[in-house]
Each structure stands twice: as structure tokens, then as C-alpha cells.
Amino acid sequence: MVSKNPKIVAFCCEESGMPAYEHAVSLGLDLPDGLKVVALPCGGKAETGYLMKALDEGADAVMVFACYEGNCKYVRGNIRAEKRVNYLRERLEKIGLSPEKIVFCPVAPASGQRFAELVQREVDTLLGA
Amino acid sequence: MSGQQAVLRIPAGTSELKEVSIQPSVIVAGDHPAGLLMAEHLADLGVAVTLMVPFPTLEEVVAPYRVIASADESVAGLLQEVAERVSQHAGITRVTQADLVDISGWWGDFSVQARIGEDLKTFHTSGIAMAYRGNPVDLPGIPVQEGVLPFTDFLSGINLQTGALAGKAESPKQVVFLLDAGERDEKWASVAAIRVGVFLKRKFGTQVFILCRELKVSVDEMEQDYRAARESGIIVFKYRQTPRVEKGSGGLRVVFEDAAAISSHGPSEITLDALDVVVAQERLGLSEDRAEVLRKLRIPLEDGVAGPNNPQFTGRTPKKGVVVAGDAWFPEYPTDAAMTALSAAQELYKWVGKGTYQVDAYRVAEVDPSKCATCLTCFRICPHDSIRVERYGERNVYITQGAKEGATWEAARVKIETCDGCGLCASECPAKAIQLIYYPDMEVLDFLAKNL
Amino acid sequence: MAGIACAGELTQAGITVTLLEKEPVIGGWAADYCCKATDQCNRCFVCVADKEREGVRLSDAVTLLTNHQVREVEKNGSGYRLRVENKVEGVEKEVRADAVVLATGFKPFDATQKGELGYGRYADVLTGLDLERMLRNQGSARKPSDGQVPNKIAFIQCVGSRDESIGHLYCSKACCAYALRMARVIRSQNPGSEIFFYYMDIQPAGRLFDETLKACEEDPNFHFIRAIPSKIYRYYQKPGLMMRSLEAESGTIEEKFFDLIVLSIGMEPNPENEGLWEKAGLKPGREGFVDPATCKDGIFVAGTVSGPKDIERSIMNAKQAALSVLRYLEGQS
Numbered sequence: 040m041v042s043k044n045p046k047i048v049a050f051c052c053e054e055s056g057m058p059a060y061e062h063a064v065s066l067g068l069d070l071p072d073g074l075k076v077v078a079l080p081c082g083g084k085a086e087t088g089y090l091m092k093a094l095d096e097g098a099d100a101v102m103v104f105a106c107y108e109g110n111c112k113y114v115r116g117n118i119r120a121e122k123r124v125n126y127l128r129e130r131l132e133k134i135g136l137s138p139e140k141i142v143f144c145p146v147a148p149a150s151g152q153r154f155a156e157l158v159q160r161e162v163d164t165l166l167g168a
Numbered sequence: 169m170s171g172q173q174a175v176l177r178i179p180a181g182t183s184e185l186k187e188v189s190i191q192p193s194v195i196v197a198g199d200h201p202a203g204l205l206m207a208e209h210l211a212d213l214g215v216a217v218t219l220m221v222p223f224p225t226l227e228e229v230v231a232p233y234r235v236i237a238s239a240d241e242s243v244a245g246l247l248q249e250v251a252e253r254v255s256q257h258a259g260i261t262r263v264t265q266a267d268l269v270d271i272s273g274w275w276g277d278f279s280v281q282a283r284i285g286e287d288l289k290t291f292h293t294s295g296i297a298m299a300y301r302g303n304p305v306d307l308p309g310i311p312v313q314e315g316v317l318p319f320t321d322f323l324s325g326i327n328l329q330t331g332a333l334a335g336k337a338e339s340p341k342q343v344v345f346l347l348d349a350g351e352r353d354e355k356w357a358s359v360a361a362i363r364v365g366v367f368l369k370r371k372f373g374t375q376v377f378i379l380c381r382e383l384k385v386s387v388d389e390m391e392q393d394y395r396a397a398r399e400s401g402i403i404v405f406k407y408r409q410t411p412r413v414e415k416g417s418g419g420l421r422v423v424f425e426d427a428a429a430i431s432s433h434g435p436s437e438i439t440l441d442a443l444d445v446v447v448a449q450e451r452l453g454l455s456e457d458r459a460e461v462l463r464k465l466r467i468p469l470e471d472g473v474a475g476p477n478n479p480q481f482t483g484r485t486p487k488k489g490v491v492v493a494g495d496a497w498f499p500e501y502p503t504d505a506a507m508t509a510l511s512a513a514q515e516l517y518k519w520v521g522k523g524t525y526q527v528d529a530y531r532v533a534e535v536d537p538s539k540c541a542t543c544l545t546c547f548r549i550c551p552h553d554s555i556r557v558e559r560y561g562e563r564n565v566y567i568t569q570g571a572k573e574g575a576t577w578e579a580a581r582v583k584i585e586t587c588d589g590c591g592l593c594a595s596e597c598p599a600k601a602i603q604l605i606y607y608p609d610m611e612v613l614d615f616l617a618k619n620l
Numbered sequence: 621m622a623g624i625a626c627a628g629e630l631t632q633a634g635i636t637v638t639l640l641e642k643e644p645v646i647g648g649w650a651a652d653y654c655c656k657a658t659d660q661c662n663r664c665f666v667c668v669a670d671k672e673r674e675g676v677r678l679s680d681a682v683t684l685l686t687n688h689q690v691r692e693v694e695k696n697g698s699g700y701r702l703r704v705e706n707k708v709e710g711v712e713k714e715v716r717a718d719a720v721v722l723a724t725g726f727k728p729f730d731a732t733q734k735g736e737l738g739y740g741r742y743a744d745v746l747t748g749l750d751l752e753r754m755l756r757n758q759g760s761a762r763k764p765s766d767g768q769v770p771n772k773i774a775f776i777q778c779v780g781s782r783d784e785s786i787g788h789l790y791c792s793k794a795c796c797a798y799a800l801r802m803a804r805v806i807r808s809q810n811p812g813s814e815i816f817f818y819y820m821d822i823q824p825a826g827r828l829f830d831e832t833l834k835a836c837e838e839d840p841n842f843h844f845i846r847a848i849p850s851k852i853y854r855y856y857q858k859p860g861l862m863m864r865s866l867e868a869e870s871g872t873i874e875e876k877f878f879d880l881i882v883l884s885i886g887m888e889p890n891p892e893n894e895g896l897w898e899k900a901g902l903k904p905g906r907e908g909f910v911d912p913a914t915c916k917d918g919i920f921v922a923g924t925v926s927g928p929k930d931i932e933r934s935i936m937n938a939k940q941a942a943l944s945v946l947r948y949l950e951g952q953s
Contacts, residue, residue, distance in 0.1 A: 046620055048616065048620070053178060054671075055667070058670075058674075060175075070172075070173060072172050072173065074173045075173060075174045075175075075176075075615075075616075075619050075620070076173050076174070076175040076176065077175075077176045077612055077615060077616075078175070078176060078177050078178045079178070079591065079612075080178060080589055080590050080591050080604070080607065081590040081591060081592060083590065083591070083592045083595060084590065084591035084592065084594065084595050084604075085595070086594070086595035086596070087595075088609070088613075089609075089612055089613070089616070092612075092613055092616050092617075093616050093620065096616050096617055096620035097620045098616075098620055106661070107657040107659075107660050107661035108659070108660035108661060109477060109478055109660050109661035109663065110478060110479060110480060110657070110661035110663075110667065111478065111480070112480045112588075112590070113486075113551040113552075113588070113590040113592055114468070114476050114478065114486055114551040115551065116551070116590060116592050119549075119592065119595075119596070145657065145659070145660075147655030147657055147666070147667050148655075148667050148670050148671065149654075149655060149666070149667070149670050149756065150655055150759070152757075152758070152759035153759060156759065209943055209944075209947055212947050212950065212951070213943075213946055213947055213950050214950060242913075245913065353824035353825075353829055353830040353833060354824065355823075355824050382821040382822050382823070383820075383821040384821065384823060384824060385782065385790075385791040385821065385823065386791045386793040386796075386823035386824065386825070388790075388905075388907065388927045389790070389905070389906050389907060390790075390791065391782055391789050391790050391791055392789055392790075392906055392907075395789070406821075427846070427868065428846075428868060429868075433871075471830070473827055477663070477827070477828055477831075478661070478663075479661065479663050479664075479665045479667065479668050479828070479932070480668065482665075482668060482932060482935055482936065483936055483939065497827070498826060498827035507933070507936055507937055507940050508936055510939070510940040510943055510944075511935075511936040511937070511938075511939035511940045511943075513943055514629060514939040514940065514942055514943040514946075515939070517633070517943060517946070518629070518632055518633065521633065521946075522633070522634070
């Protein structure tokens with residue numbers, strides 16, 4: 040059962056996700072209180088262990104905010120993150136959990152709007168489920 | 169609410185600065201004139217430059233661009249005397265008939281192997297610039313036949329005094345420049361065709377036709393030169409499908425559908441006949457040997473050009489201390505290529521110009537050799553080619569716990585000078601042998617445990 | 621923005637930099653541009669400009685003087701003396717430097733000069749710059765007249781470029797790329813939308829552009845039309861805007877309705893360059909922008925001040941300028 044205020048862990052790439060979160064805050068956009076933000080040097084650092092640990096500790100969902108394909112400062116870090124997320128989604132489905140618990144979200148540094156929108160979409164998905 | 173969330177930031181932390189001394193030296197290698205410009209600028213800034221060209225003289229680097237320089241003052245201003253200046257520059261060591269065949273090492277400590285004639289010689293340097301000309305790979309959509317020349321062969325083969333092409337006695341009467349037949353989005357040939365076309369027309373009375381898919385004018389003063397070309401009698405057509413090039417009466421024949429003709433009676437076909445030569449824009453690419461050198465440094469090659477197709481790498485490569493210029497970066501008109509090359513030279517200067525650098529030994533990844541299984545995962549993943557698996561003999565012996573003293577051990581090792589601390593290796597290491605010193609896994613896991 | 625990139629490069633080489641900005645914030649026009657990623661990066665370089673700006677804003681080695689307008693540049697011994705005015709406080713002061721980099725940028729073409737295109741008269745005719753700001757600040761394209769999502773959108777290229785009637789016989793170099801990229805963003809946000817792209821010639825934008833162009837060409841809802849529209853008008857009480865053009869493909873005059881029309885405006889020389897910089901020996905080239913060949917004795921240009929450039933080339937030009945500055949200073953010492 041998902042509470043009204045779901046706990047979401049956002050792993051944010053320092054190059055894109057973090058500035059986007061800060062942009063959203065500076066614009067005063069609505070973000071849920073249950074959002075926990077973890078900055079990482081690269082989206083590709085969001086390792087399987089982190090994502091599973093977050094779910095294990097009771098997070099309702101995990102989001103990985105990384106750079107768009109073709110814009111990673113470390114060439115392919117974002118692609119690795121995406122592959123990892125897709126793999127974990129498959130696994131979740133196999134054990135009967137919703138794959139929507141882990142999502143990969145590419146963002147640009149100056150797109151606070153999109154950041155808030157994606158988080159809201161995730162909240163809606165969780166509450167709708 | 170905005171800004172109320174629990175946030176774990178990357179620890180700013182005290183940095184552990186380590187002074188490294190980097191000799192201000194570079195090797196500039198290649199056959200593109202952009203290399204000469206880079207060498208000159210860097211040498212003027214006090215960097216010890218070794219310039220390697222595959223020819224007996226520096227003049228041969230510039231020679232194929234002489235016809236463009238005759239047709240365009242701004243190119244002349246760039247290239248006219250650069251070969252002379254560089255050949256007399258006291259800060260540049262010139263190595264002729266040399267080809268760079270292998271690079272190993274890291275920023276500040278590269279070992280470069282060059283083939284000089286029959287011999288192999290090793291050079292040591294802090295930074296490397298590769299300014300390569302492209303080789304014609306193919307003429308897309310145009311069957312190879314007599315009278316059809318790749319653009320670069322045309323440029324290097326023309327005699328500036330007589331206008332005659334290599335192997336011919338006099339200048340051609342009618343020339344067609346056939347552009348854009350390939351898929352790649354390049355404008356160098358369009359600009360060169362217009363400017364060289366005007367030169368041929370004025371100097372030798374050659375009738376010039378230019379056939380293109382799009383008229384590319386996004387170069388300084390190009391629109392004005394295009395106008396000058398039309399006024400001097402050069403005829404420009406836009407075609408839809410790649411024109412047919414075939415044997416005609418008294419020369420070659422080119423047939424195509426005119427895309428610019430506005431007519432409600434359907435498409436209009438145009439035939440140009442009795443042509444002496446068809447100059448076709450080829451696809452340019454790096455030679456296999458050169459591509460191999462880049463591949464070994466794990467500089468990605470996309471579509472025949474070097475460096476990742478990624479805005480984060482403007483004018484540089486993921487390998488610290490190595491830059492690529494000339495057609496190897498992207499085939500460009502000489503003035504554009506000069507700008508790209510000099511911005512790459514600036515990147516290189518930042519890396520080697522200062523002499524001593526402060527390297528942060530804290531914001532990096534570290535391998536625990538006792539856990540390393542030498543699976544090479546990190547080696548394959550590292551975007552900066554900063555991890556090597558090394559077996560150390562006498563010195564720097566990695567000792568595992570419990571191993572006998574003096575035992576040599578193979579383990580991965582991070583080169584801290586070039587590590588950016590992105591953590592990709594740490595997140596993929598199956599043995600969990602790698603940690604970011606400044607941001608260990610425990611920080612993230614503790615945060616999750618506390619806040620959920 | 622090129623000035624910022626150049627300042628960033630110079631500080632990394634240990635040079636002390638003063639950044640003079642006449643606006644209250646730094647960043648130039650690029651600070652208004654939007655990210656043009658769809659499901660992948662489309663290589664518009666806006667994020668690179670954002671990062672450069674943040675880097676300089678937070679740097680201790682750069683003295684930022686915003687709201688400061690340069691009034692006079694004067695050679696003074698081996699260096700320069702600049703008279704600058706604080707526009708807020710109305711006081712003047714003097715800034716001394718060993719070298720001066722001119723990065724005063726461009727002026728966006730004023731689309732009301734092309735009266736037949738109805739900019740300023742019809743709310744749903746936007747310039748490329750308006751759309752950039754809309755996408756950056758609101759996240760998606762909307763019709764200004766009623767806030768609805770537009771479905772049929774026209775882009776008109778070369779508004780204020782390649783046009784001798786207004787004295788602009790040059791290509792602005794960035795418009796094809798920015799318009800196609802923004803059109804891709806609109807297509808990906810609203811899959812039901814249709815784009816009509818009116819152009820003369822598509823100008824390549826370097827090694828990172830090919831993929832975007834191909835994606836547009838392969839998109840069935842993306843129509844490339846080689847034509848320059850002659851008129852935009854309202855048709856009785858019908859919704860939308862009517863546009864008339866002579867199309868090369870069919871050879872007929874076509875009239876079509878659109879929800880939103882975007883004018884891809886070009887760049888003009890910044891009028892503030894006139895007079896001020898002539899004293900320092902800089903002269904305009906054939907296209908009206910500063911001729912970089914006239915830079916000498918410690919004056920340099922970076923970015924669009926010497927001719928239209930996209931962000932990528934502005935940054936490269938700024939790095940080139942930084943190298944030239946360092947080389948000049950090395951020669952002086």
C-alpha cells in the first residue's frame with residue numbers, strides 16, 4: 040500500500056539532475072516532501088546496490104536523473120545507468136513487483152520544470168497503482 | 169513544498185592536493201595545415217613543440233591548400249607564410265617524413281612511437297595534438313570513371329600557373345563541381361567550389377558549373393562570394409537525386425533534375441555535356457593506421473571522425489592531454505578548421521602550459537588491491553582511460569593481506585592525475601574493490617537508512 | 621556568452637579577468653535558450669553555455685561588473701584604459717587592463733521590419749527567440765493567443781538573413797539548426813503535431829548536426845518546403861493564420877492554415893559597437909560585423925561580434941581568443 044505521501048529517492052547526476060532539482064527549487068515548484076535527493080558524480084554511479092537498498096529501506100520508488108544520451112561528461116555513464124535501470128525493472132517484474140518502482144529520467148541542467156513534472160508523474164503513477 | 173526535501177550532497181571535503189610537474193611539451197603530428205598553426209601558437213607560448221609531418225618539407229603540408237589560398241584572401245592570410253615561419257621557429261623541433269604509429273601513457277608522460285623512414289623512434293611528451301587530413305574514402309553514388317576526380321585530388325593536382333590538372337598540358341575548358349552526393353553534412357567543398365570556381369573562371373576562363381543539393385552559405389562572406397560567382401558567369405544548379413555521370417559526346421555527361429526550377433509542368437531535366445572533368449565531393453575518412461592509434465587510446469570514432477559526438481567534448485577528447493584537429497575532427501573549410509584547431513590548442517595549453525599542476529588525490533577512485541580480481545571491467549569502463557592493470561616487479565609491489573612479503577600481485581590501479589572521480593568503475597566493479605575516496609558507498613547507504 | 625567562455629579559459633591560465641556586462645545578469649542571449657533534447661541530446665550546446673556561465677559566476681578569479689556600460693576605450697601605454705559607467709548608480713569609473721576582449725555579441729533581427737509576416741500584429745506569430753524563451757521558462761510550446769497546444773506549426777527560415785532588401789546579405793548560420801532542433805522538441809512533446817519547414821537551403825551546423833537533420837527528414841509529420849512565404853494574414857473569422865507561398869515543388873501558389881508560426885530570425889551587428897570600438901582601431905567587415913583581421917595591439921574579439929555563430933562555434937572562437945590573448949601577453953612580458 041502506497042501512502043498519500045510516497046517516499047521517492049531521486050539519484051541525481053551532479054551534471055544534470057542536481058542542477059535541475061535546484062532549478063526546480065529556485066522556481067518554487069511543488070515537490071513532494073517524501074522526495075529524498077542523493078547527488079552522485081555521474082548518473083552511472085547509481086549502482087544496483089544503491090537502487091535496491093533504497094527499495095529495501097522502504098522507498099516507494101527510485102528515480103535516476105541523468106544526462107540525455109550523447110551528453111554525458113563521462114561519455115557513456117548515462118547509458119550504463121539506463122541499462123542498469125532497465126535490467127532491474129525486468130527483475131522487479133519477475134518477482135511480481137511493479138517495474139514502475141524504478142525509472143530512468145534524462146534531464147537537462149536548466150530544466151527544473153521537467154524535473155518537477157517527472158516527479159509528479161511518478162507520484163501519480165504510484166498513487167494510481 | 170519546494171526545498172524541504174532531504175538532500176545528500178557530494179561532500180565538498182578537504183582536498184588532498186598533490187603537486188605534479190608537467191613538462192610544457194607537446195607533439196603536434198599530422199599533414200593538415202591546422203597542425204602548423206597549433207605548433208606556432210603553442211611554441212610562441214613557450215611550449216616545447218615537436219612537429220611531425222609525413223613529408224620531406226613543411227611546404228607539402230600547405231601545398232594542397234594553395235589553390236584555395238589563391239582564391240580566398242582570408243585563407244591566404246592564414247596559410248601563406250605559415251610553413252616558412254614554422255620552419256624557422258626556434259621553439260619547434262621539426263621531424264620530417266615521420267608518422268605517429270603508437271601512443272601509450274598518460275597526460276604528462278606520453279610515450280610516442282613514430283616511424284621515420286624505415287626506423288621506429290620513441291619520443292616522450294606531455295601532450296599530443298593530431299591534425300590529420302582526411303583521405304577520400306569513396307565518391308558516394310558516382311561510378312568511378314575517367315575524368316571523375318575526388319575534390320581533394322583536384323585541389324592538390326592543379327597547377328596554379330597553367331590551371332592544368334596533373335598529367336594534362338592545359339587547363340580544362342569545362343568543369344563540373346558535383347557536391348553533396350554523400351550523406352555527411354559538410355560544407356567545405358561547397359565553399360571551396362564557389363571560391364576556386366571564381367578563380368578558375370577569372371584566371372583561365374574555365375566554364376564552371378556547380379551542382380549541389382543545398383547551397384551552403386554558412387561561412388563568413390559566403391553569400392557575397394556566391395553573388396560574385398554568379399556575376400562572373402558560374403552556373404549553380406540544385407539537384408534532387410544524385411546526378412547521373414556517364415560518357416557523353418567529347419567528354420563526360422551529367423544529367424539531373426533541377427530542383428530550383430519553379431514550373432507547374434513537372435520536373436525539368438538538365439544535361440551538361442562535353443565536360444572535361446567532373447570534380448566530385450568525396451567522403452573523407454581517417455586512414456586505418458591513424459584510426460587504430462586513436463582506438464588504442466579509446467578515443468571513439470564516429471562516422472569516420474574522432475572524439476565522442478558529445479557537446480561536453482568541445483574540441484577535446486576524453487583522453488586528457490590528447491586533442492584532435494583537421495579533418496580528423498571534422499572536414500572543414502580552412503578558416504573554420506583553424507578556429508577549431510586553435511580552440512583545441514587552447515585545451516592542450518591548459519593541460520601542459522603551466523608546468524606544475526595541483527592534482528586532487530582525494531576526489532578520485534581507489535582500488536583495494538586485495539579485492540581486485542583483475543577482471544578488467546574497470547579498465548573497459550573508464551571513460552578517461554585512467555585505469556590499468558599492472559604487474560609491478562621490484563617497485564610498487566601490491567601486497568595482499570596474508571601474502572608473502574615481496575610477492576608480486578596483479579591489480580587494477582587508478583592513475584589519479586587523470587581520474588575525474590566519476591565513479592563508473594566503482595559502480596560496475598563485481599568484486600566491490602573500488603571506492604570513491606571522497607564519497608564512499610557507506611555515505612549513500614547511511615543516508616538511505618536514516619531517511620527512509 | 622563568448623566573453624564568459626573566454627574569461628573562464630583565461631582564469632584557468634592564471635590571468636585576472638574583469639567581466640563588464642551592461643545587463644543586470646551575465647550570460648548574453650544564450651541564457652534565454654532552451655535545452656533541445658528529445659529522448660536524446662540534440663547537441664544544441666545550451667547546457668554547455670549554462671555550465672560555462674555558472675563556472676564564471678562562482679569563480680573568485682573573475683571580477684563581475686554587471687550593469688556596467690563601456691563608454692570609452694583608450695590605449696594607455698602598453699595597456700588599455702576603459703571608461704565604464706555604472707548604469708544603476710550613474711557613476712563612472714576607470715578600468716585598466718593589459719588586453720581587451722570584445723564580446724558584445726549580436727542583436728536579434730527585429731521581425732516587425734518584415735511587416736508582411738505579421739509579427740507584433742498576430743499573437744501566434746513568434747520569433748525563434750520567443751519560442752526559445754517559451755520552451756525554457758514554460759517547458760512546452762503554447763499558442764500565446766489562447767494557451768492551447770498548437771498542432772500545425774510553420775517555421776519560416778531566413779527572416780532577416782540572406783535578404784538584400786534589408787541589407788543583410790549574409791547567412792546567420794545558427795537558425796537552421798536551432799529551428800530544426802526546436803521543431804524536434806515540439807514533435808516529441810506533441811506526437812500529433814505537424815511541422816512545415818519553409819527554407820531556402822539547409823545550412824549544416826558542424827559535425828554534430830547530421831543526426832538531427834536525418835531524424836527530421838525521416839519523420840512523416842515533418843514537411844520540408846523550399847519556399848519563402850510572402851504573406852501571413854487572418855482569413856475572416858476562421859481560427860488560425862493563413863500563410864501564402866509559392867512552392868518550388870509544385871510550382872503553384874499555396875495557402876495553408878497554421879496554429880503557430882515561428883520566424884527564425886537571424887543576427888545583426890550590435891549597434892553599440894559602432895563608434896566606440898573604432899577608436900580602438902576595429903573596423904567592420906563586408907557583412908557589418910567587426911572584422912577580426914583589424915584586431916591588433918591587445919584587442920581581441922570573441923563570439924558573434926565578428927559574425928554570426930552558433931553556441932558551439934562561439935565557444936570555440938572564445939577559446940581561440942583566449943589562446944591569442946595568452947600569446948599576446950607572453951609576447952609582452
